[in-house]
Amino acid sequence: MQIKIMQNVLQANEKKAAEIRTLLQQKKIFMTNLISSPGSGKTTLLEKTLPLLKEKYRIAVIEGDVETDKDAKRLEKYGVPIALINTNGACHLESVSIEKAFSALDMDNLDLIFVENVGNLVCPAEFDIGENAKVAILSTPEGDDKPMKYPLLFREATLVILNKMDLLKHVDFSPTSFYADIKKLKSNLPVIETDCKNNLGIDKWIEWLEKQIELLSKA
Amino acid sequence: MHELKIIQDIFPVVENTAKKNRLKSVTRVVLQIGALRQAIFEFLQFAFATVAKGTVADGAELIIELIPITAQCKACHKKLTVKESIYICPYCDSSDLAIIAGKEIILDSIDGETENAN
Numbered sequence: 001m002q003i004k005i006m007q008n009v010l011q012a013n014e015k016k017a018a019e020i021r022t023l024l025q026q027k028k029i030f031m032t033n034l035i036s037s038p039g040s041g042k043t044t045l046l047e048k049t050l051p052l053l054k055e056k057y058r059i060a061v062i063e064g065d066v067e068t069d070k071d072a073k074r075l076e077k078y079g080v081p082i083a084l085i086n087t088n089g090a091c092h093l094e095s096v097s098i099e100k101a102f103s104a105l106d107m108d109n110l111d112l113i114f115v116e117n118v119g120n121l122v123c124p125a126e127f128d129i130g131e132n133a134k135v136a137i138l139s140t141p142e143g144d145d146k147p148m149k150y151p152l153l154f155r156e157a158t159l160v161i162l163n164k165m166d167l168l169k170h171v172d173f174s175p176t177s178f179y180a181d182i183k184k185l186k187s188n189l190p191v192i193e194t195d196c197k198n199n200l201g202i203d204k205w206i207e208w209l210e211k212q213i214e215l216l217s218k219a
Numbered sequence: 220m221h222e223l224k225i226i227q228d229i230f231p232v233v234e235n236t237a238k239k240n241r242l243k244s245v246t247r248v249v250l251q252i253g254a255l256r257q258a259i260f261e262f263l264q265f266a267f268a269t270v271a272k273g274t275v276a277d278g279a280e281l282i283i284e285l286i287p288i289t290a291q292c293k294a295c296h297k298k299l300t301v302k303e304s305i306y307i308c309p310y311c312d313s314s315d316l317a318i319i320a321g322k323e324i325i326l327d328s329i330d331g332e333t334e335n336a337n
Contacts, residue, residue: 002330003240009228009324091221122257123221151304152255155318184305187314 013127016095020130023107030213031113033129035153036137038119041163043071044196045137045205046114050078052206057111057213062101064093064118071116081105092123095130111213121146125153133158133212140164141171144178147185154185159192159208166195222262225250226270229326237275242331245276249328251284253321258283275331288321 008014024031034042046061053059060081063072072084083101085093093115105113115131117124125134136157138146141164147154154160160182168175182189192208194201229250237245248267252258260283267281288301294313301321307314 001240001242001333002328003236003242004328005232005236005326006328007232007326009225009326012228090224123224126221126256148304150257152257152322155255155306181304183314184307186306 010127013095016099017128017130020095020098020102021132023102024113024130024132025219027107027110028217029107029110029113030133030209030216031115031131032209032212033115033117033124033131033134034137035117035121035124035134035157036119036139037121037142040119040137040139040142041194041196042116042119042137043074045161045163045194046075046116047078048196048199048202049114049206049209050075050080052202053112053209054078054080058109059112059114060105060110062093062098062105062113062115064097064116066090066118087118091118091120092127093117093129094127098129112209121150121153125150125156132216135159135161137161137163140168140173142173143171144173144175144181147178147181151185154182154189157186157189159190161205162191162193163196165193165200166197221256222258223266223270225252225258225324226263226266230270230274230276232326233276233329234274236329237331240331241334242275242329243334245279245329245331247280247282247330248276248326249282249284249330251286251323251325251327253286253323254288255318255321256324258324276329279329284327286320286323289319290316290321291319292316 036042061075063082063084065071066087069084072082075082083104085097085101134157136153192201192204264281271277271279290301291298292308292313293315295311297310306316
Protein backbone atom coordinates (compact mmCIF):
# COMPACT_ATOMS: atom_id res chain seq x y z
CA MET A 1 0.00 0.00 0.00
CA GLN A 2 1.10 3.53 -0.73
CA ILE A 3 0.94 6.22 1.94
CA LYS A 4 1.02 9.87 0.93
CA ILE A 5 3.12 12.09 3.20
CA MET A 6 3.89 15.27 1.22
CA GLN A 7 6.10 16.76 3.88
CA ASN A 8 8.64 19.52 3.33
CA VAL A 9 11.96 18.12 4.53
CA LEU A 10 13.49 21.39 5.65
CA GLN A 11 10.32 22.39 7.48
CA ALA A 12 11.84 22.40 10.97
CA ASN A 13 14.74 24.62 9.88
CA GLU A 14 12.47 27.00 7.99
CA LYS A 15 10.07 27.37 10.91
CA LYS A 16 12.92 28.29 13.24
CA ALA A 17 14.33 30.70 10.62
CA ALA A 18 10.97 32.49 10.45
CA GLU A 19 11.01 32.90 14.25
CA ILE A 20 14.51 34.36 14.08
CA ARG A 21 13.44 36.77 11.33
CA THR A 22 10.54 38.01 13.46
CA LEU A 23 12.80 38.48 16.47
CA LEU A 24 15.35 40.46 14.44
CA GLN A 25 12.60 42.66 13.09
CA GLN A 26 11.26 43.37 16.57
CA LYS A 27 14.71 44.24 17.86
CA LYS A 28 15.63 46.16 14.68
CA ILE A 29 18.80 44.18 14.14
CA PHE A 30 20.22 43.73 10.65
CA MET A 31 21.74 40.26 10.27
CA THR A 32 23.82 39.37 7.25
CA ASN A 33 24.90 35.87 6.32
CA LEU A 34 28.35 35.82 4.67
CA ILE A 35 28.73 32.85 2.35
CA SER A 36 31.81 31.88 0.36
CA SER A 37 34.38 29.18 -0.31
CA PRO A 38 37.15 28.63 2.23
CA GLY A 39 39.90 31.17 1.67
CA SER A 40 37.93 33.77 -0.26
CA GLY A 41 38.48 36.40 2.42
CA LYS A 42 35.41 36.43 4.70
CA THR A 43 37.41 36.90 7.89
CA THR A 44 39.73 39.47 6.32
CA LEU A 45 36.72 41.43 5.09
CA LEU A 46 35.37 41.43 8.65
CA GLU A 47 38.75 42.56 9.96
CA LYS A 48 38.51 45.54 7.63
CA THR A 49 34.86 46.20 8.41
CA LEU A 50 34.66 46.03 12.20
CA PRO A 51 37.00 48.97 12.99
CA LEU A 52 35.07 51.19 10.57
CA LEU A 53 31.63 50.46 12.01
CA LYS A 54 32.06 49.59 15.66
CA GLU A 55 31.91 53.19 16.91
CA LYS A 56 28.69 53.83 15.05
CA TYR A 57 26.79 50.58 15.58
CA ARG A 58 26.50 47.89 18.21
CA ILE A 59 27.89 44.85 16.40
CA ALA A 60 28.23 41.12 17.07
CA VAL A 61 29.76 38.32 15.01
CA ILE A 62 28.49 34.75 14.86
CA GLU A 63 31.38 32.66 13.70
CA GLY A 64 30.65 29.29 12.09
CA ASP A 65 33.70 27.06 12.08
CA VAL A 66 33.90 23.35 11.39
CA GLU A 67 36.58 22.58 13.99
CA THR A 68 38.57 25.50 15.36
CA ASP A 69 38.39 28.93 16.93
CA LYS A 70 41.05 30.35 14.57
CA ASP A 71 38.75 32.88 12.87
CA ALA A 72 37.11 33.87 16.16
CA LYS A 73 40.61 34.47 17.62
CA ARG A 74 41.51 36.70 14.67
CA LEU A 75 38.45 38.85 15.32
CA GLU A 76 38.78 39.01 19.11
CA LYS A 77 41.01 42.09 19.11
CA TYR A 78 38.30 44.26 17.53
CA GLY A 79 36.36 44.29 20.77
CA VAL A 80 32.96 43.14 19.53
CA PRO A 81 31.10 40.18 21.03
CA ILE A 82 31.74 36.94 19.12
CA ALA A 83 29.63 33.80 19.41
CA LEU A 84 31.49 30.78 18.07
CA ILE A 85 29.60 27.81 16.69
CA ASN A 86 31.66 24.69 16.00
CA THR A 87 29.66 22.57 13.59
CA ASN A 88 31.80 19.47 14.24
CA GLY A 89 32.06 18.51 10.64
CA ALA A 90 28.75 19.87 9.36
CA CYS A 91 29.19 21.96 6.24
CA HIS A 92 26.73 24.76 7.02
CA LEU A 93 24.94 26.60 9.83
CA GLU A 94 21.27 25.96 10.55
CA SER A 95 18.73 28.19 12.22
CA VAL A 96 18.82 26.19 15.45
CA SER A 97 22.55 26.94 15.82
CA ILE A 98 21.88 30.65 15.27
CA GLU A 99 19.26 30.57 18.00
CA LYS A 100 21.85 29.06 20.36
CA ALA A 101 24.34 31.77 19.42
CA PHE A 102 21.70 34.44 20.20
CA SER A 103 21.53 33.18 23.76
CA ALA A 104 25.21 34.11 24.15
CA LEU A 105 24.62 37.66 22.86
CA ASP A 106 22.91 40.67 24.39
CA MET A 107 20.13 40.90 21.81
CA ASP A 108 18.68 44.09 23.30
CA ASN A 109 21.86 45.99 22.57
CA LEU A 110 22.67 45.22 18.95
CA ASP A 111 22.17 46.89 15.56
CA LEU A 112 24.16 44.58 13.32
CA ILE A 113 25.09 40.89 13.31
CA PHE A 114 27.56 39.37 10.89
CA VAL A 115 27.25 35.61 10.49
CA GLU A 116 30.38 34.09 9.03
CA ASN A 117 29.05 30.85 7.63
CA VAL A 118 31.13 27.71 7.08
CA GLY A 119 33.24 28.02 3.92
CA ASN A 120 31.16 26.27 1.26
CA LEU A 121 29.16 27.49 -1.75
CA VAL A 122 26.47 24.81 -1.72
CA CYS A 123 24.86 23.99 1.62
CA PRO A 124 24.91 27.40 3.34
CA ALA A 125 22.82 28.73 0.44
CA GLU A 126 20.19 26.10 1.14
CA PHE A 127 19.64 26.62 4.82
CA ASP A 128 17.71 29.72 5.76
CA ILE A 129 18.98 31.06 9.09
CA GLY A 130 16.53 33.95 9.28
CA GLU A 131 19.03 36.52 8.00
CA ASN A 132 18.03 39.81 6.34
CA ALA A 133 20.52 39.35 3.53
CA LYS A 134 22.81 36.68 2.17
CA VAL A 135 26.07 38.12 0.88
CA ALA A 136 28.04 35.93 -1.52
CA ILE A 137 31.78 36.51 -1.46
CA LEU A 138 33.82 35.29 -4.39
CA SER A 139 37.53 35.86 -4.91
CA THR A 140 39.09 36.17 -8.35
CA PRO A 141 41.45 33.13 -8.03
CA GLU A 142 38.38 30.89 -7.72
CA GLY A 143 37.45 31.60 -11.34
CA ASP A 144 34.66 33.42 -13.16
CA ASP A 145 32.62 30.23 -13.67
CA LYS A 146 31.42 30.01 -10.06
CA PRO A 147 28.05 31.81 -10.40
CA MET A 148 26.85 29.32 -13.02
CA LYS A 149 28.24 26.38 -11.03
CA TYR A 150 26.52 27.46 -7.83
CA PRO A 151 23.36 29.15 -9.11
CA LEU A 152 21.34 28.78 -5.91
CA LEU A 153 23.75 30.93 -3.90
CA PHE A 154 23.80 33.69 -6.48
CA ARG A 155 20.00 33.57 -6.83
CA GLU A 156 19.56 33.83 -3.06
CA ALA A 157 22.20 36.52 -2.53
CA THR A 158 21.30 40.18 -2.05
CA LEU A 159 24.84 41.31 -2.77
CA VAL A 160 28.04 39.87 -4.25
CA ILE A 161 31.48 40.90 -3.08
CA LEU A 162 34.11 40.18 -5.71
CA ASN A 163 37.26 40.06 -3.62
CA LYS A 164 41.01 39.91 -4.29
CA MET A 165 40.75 42.28 -7.25
CA ASP A 166 44.48 42.88 -6.75
CA LEU A 167 45.10 39.35 -8.07
CA LEU A 168 43.05 39.80 -11.22
CA LYS A 169 46.09 40.27 -13.43
CA HIS A 170 47.63 37.02 -12.20
CA VAL A 171 44.67 34.65 -12.50
CA ASP A 172 42.25 33.34 -15.11
CA PHE A 173 39.23 35.40 -14.27
CA SER A 174 37.30 37.17 -16.98
CA PRO A 175 35.21 40.01 -15.54
CA THR A 176 33.25 40.07 -18.82
CA SER A 177 32.14 36.43 -18.45
CA PHE A 178 31.48 36.90 -14.75
CA TYR A 179 29.20 39.90 -15.25
CA ALA A 180 27.46 38.25 -18.22
CA ASP A 181 26.66 35.21 -16.04
CA ILE A 182 25.46 37.34 -13.13
CA LYS A 183 23.15 39.12 -15.56
CA LYS A 184 21.67 35.78 -16.66
CA LEU A 185 21.22 34.56 -13.10
CA LYS A 186 19.91 37.69 -11.44
CA SER A 187 20.24 40.82 -13.51
CA ASN A 188 19.68 43.30 -10.68
CA LEU A 189 22.19 41.68 -8.30
CA PRO A 190 24.68 44.33 -7.14
CA VAL A 191 28.39 43.48 -7.17
CA ILE A 192 31.04 45.33 -5.15
CA GLU A 193 34.65 44.79 -6.17
CA THR A 194 37.10 44.76 -3.27
CA ASP A 195 40.80 44.42 -2.62
CA CYS A 196 41.19 43.98 1.12
CA LYS A 197 45.00 44.15 0.96
CA ASN A 198 44.90 47.71 -0.38
CA ASN A 199 41.59 48.75 1.18
CA LEU A 200 39.86 49.23 -2.16
CA GLY A 201 36.08 49.00 -2.39
CA ILE A 202 35.65 48.65 1.39
CA ASP A 203 33.96 52.08 1.44
CA LYS A 204 31.27 50.83 -0.97
CA TRP A 205 30.62 47.78 1.21
CA ILE A 206 30.36 49.98 4.31
CA GLU A 207 27.97 52.28 2.44
CA TRP A 208 25.83 49.29 1.43
CA LEU A 209 25.66 48.05 5.04
CA GLU A 210 24.78 51.51 6.38
CA LYS A 211 22.00 51.80 3.83
CA GLN A 212 20.54 48.41 4.85
CA ILE A 213 20.62 49.38 8.53
CA GLU A 214 18.95 52.70 7.73
CA LEU A 215 16.22 51.01 5.67
CA LEU A 216 15.56 48.60 8.53
CA SER A 217 15.31 51.34 11.14
CA LYS A 218 12.70 53.11 9.00
CA ALA A 219 10.68 49.96 8.32
CA MET B 220 27.13 16.87 2.02
CA HIS B 221 23.56 18.14 2.26
CA GLU B 222 22.38 14.86 0.72
CA LEU B 223 23.01 12.99 3.97
CA LYS B 224 21.21 15.72 5.93
CA ILE B 225 18.16 15.39 3.68
CA ILE B 226 18.05 11.63 4.23
CA GLN B 227 18.57 11.99 7.98
CA ASP B 228 15.65 14.43 8.06
CA ILE B 229 13.24 12.16 6.21
CA PHE B 230 14.05 9.02 8.13
CA PRO B 231 12.14 9.66 11.36
CA VAL B 232 9.10 10.55 9.24
CA VAL B 233 9.43 7.36 7.20
CA GLU B 234 9.74 5.27 10.36
CA ASN B 235 6.85 6.97 12.15
CA THR B 236 4.58 6.70 9.14
CA ALA B 237 5.40 3.01 8.78
CA LYS B 238 4.67 2.43 12.46
CA LYS B 239 1.40 4.35 12.38
CA ASN B 240 0.22 2.39 9.34
CA ARG B 241 1.43 -0.94 10.72
CA LEU B 242 3.84 -1.62 7.91
CA LYS B 243 6.15 -4.53 8.49
CA SER B 244 8.45 -3.21 5.79
CA VAL B 245 8.86 -0.17 3.62
CA THR B 246 9.58 -1.12 0.02
CA ARG B 247 9.70 2.26 -1.66
CA VAL B 248 10.20 5.90 -0.71
CA VAL B 249 9.39 8.74 -3.12
CA LEU B 250 11.31 11.98 -2.70
CA GLN B 251 10.75 15.09 -4.82
CA ILE B 252 13.65 17.50 -5.21
CA GLY B 253 13.74 20.89 -6.91
CA ALA B 254 16.46 21.34 -9.52
CA LEU B 255 17.79 24.45 -7.73
CA ARG B 256 18.85 22.26 -4.81
CA GLN B 257 21.62 20.67 -6.86
CA ALA B 258 21.32 17.42 -4.93
CA ILE B 259 23.38 14.60 -6.38
CA PHE B 260 21.16 11.58 -6.88
CA GLU B 261 23.93 9.00 -6.39
CA PHE B 262 24.80 10.56 -3.02
CA LEU B 263 21.15 10.50 -1.98
CA GLN B 264 20.88 6.84 -2.95
CA PHE B 265 24.04 5.99 -1.05
CA ALA B 266 22.97 7.95 2.04
CA PHE B 267 19.53 6.36 1.92
CA ALA B 268 20.87 2.80 1.67
CA THR B 269 23.28 3.49 4.54
CA VAL B 270 20.77 5.11 6.90
CA ALA B 271 18.10 2.48 6.07
CA LYS B 272 20.26 -0.45 7.22
CA GLY B 273 18.61 -2.30 10.07
CA THR B 274 15.45 -0.16 9.94
CA VAL B 275 11.98 -0.94 8.61
CA ALA B 276 13.12 0.52 5.28
CA ASP B 277 16.18 -1.70 4.90
CA GLY B 278 16.56 -2.47 1.19
CA ALA B 279 13.77 -0.12 0.14
CA GLU B 280 13.93 1.54 -3.24
CA LEU B 281 14.39 5.31 -3.26
CA ILE B 282 12.63 7.05 -6.15
CA ILE B 283 13.79 10.62 -6.74
CA GLU B 284 11.62 12.91 -8.83
CA LEU B 285 13.25 16.09 -10.10
CA ILE B 286 11.06 19.20 -10.09
CA PRO B 287 12.09 21.64 -12.81
CA ILE B 288 12.71 25.31 -11.99
CA THR B 289 9.56 27.23 -12.84
CA ALA B 290 9.21 30.99 -12.64
CA GLN B 291 6.58 33.57 -13.31
CA CYS B 292 7.55 36.77 -15.08
CA LYS B 293 6.55 39.78 -13.00
CA ALA B 294 6.32 41.94 -16.14
CA CYS B 295 4.18 39.86 -18.52
CA HIS B 296 2.92 37.33 -15.93
CA LYS B 297 3.68 34.32 -18.14
CA LYS B 298 5.06 31.15 -16.62
CA LEU B 299 8.32 29.71 -17.85
CA THR B 300 10.78 26.90 -17.18
CA VAL B 301 14.28 28.05 -16.29
CA LYS B 302 16.96 26.16 -18.18
CA GLU B 303 20.74 26.42 -17.85
CA SER B 304 20.42 29.04 -15.10
CA ILE B 305 19.13 31.73 -17.45
CA TYR B 306 16.62 33.80 -15.50
CA ILE B 307 15.30 35.90 -18.35
CA CYS B 308 11.72 35.77 -19.65
CA PRO B 309 11.71 34.36 -23.19
CA TYR B 310 8.46 36.21 -23.95
CA CYS B 311 9.30 39.77 -22.93
CA ASP B 312 13.03 39.70 -21.98
CA SER B 313 12.39 40.87 -18.43
CA SER B 314 14.65 39.49 -15.75
CA ASP B 315 12.24 40.25 -12.94
CA LEU B 316 11.14 36.70 -12.22
CA ALA B 317 9.50 35.08 -9.22
CA ILE B 318 10.55 31.49 -8.63
CA ILE B 319 7.44 29.36 -8.12
CA ALA B 320 8.98 25.89 -8.14
CA GLY B 321 12.41 24.30 -8.05
CA LYS B 322 13.46 24.68 -4.41
CA GLU B 323 11.36 21.85 -2.97
CA ILE B 324 12.58 18.92 -0.94
CA ILE B 325 9.45 16.91 -0.30
CA LEU B 326 8.98 13.47 1.12
CA ASP B 327 6.09 12.53 -1.15
CA SER B 328 5.06 9.01 -0.15
CA ILE B 329 6.12 5.62 1.03
CA ASP B 330 5.06 2.14 -0.03
CA GLY B 331 5.14 -0.92 2.12
CA GLU B 332 3.67 -4.23 3.18
CA THR B 333 1.26 -4.30 6.07
CA GLU B 334 1.69 -6.68 8.98
CA ASN B 335 -1.36 -8.80 8.22
CA ALA B 336 -0.81 -9.09 4.46
CA ASN B 337 0.36 -12.50 3.34
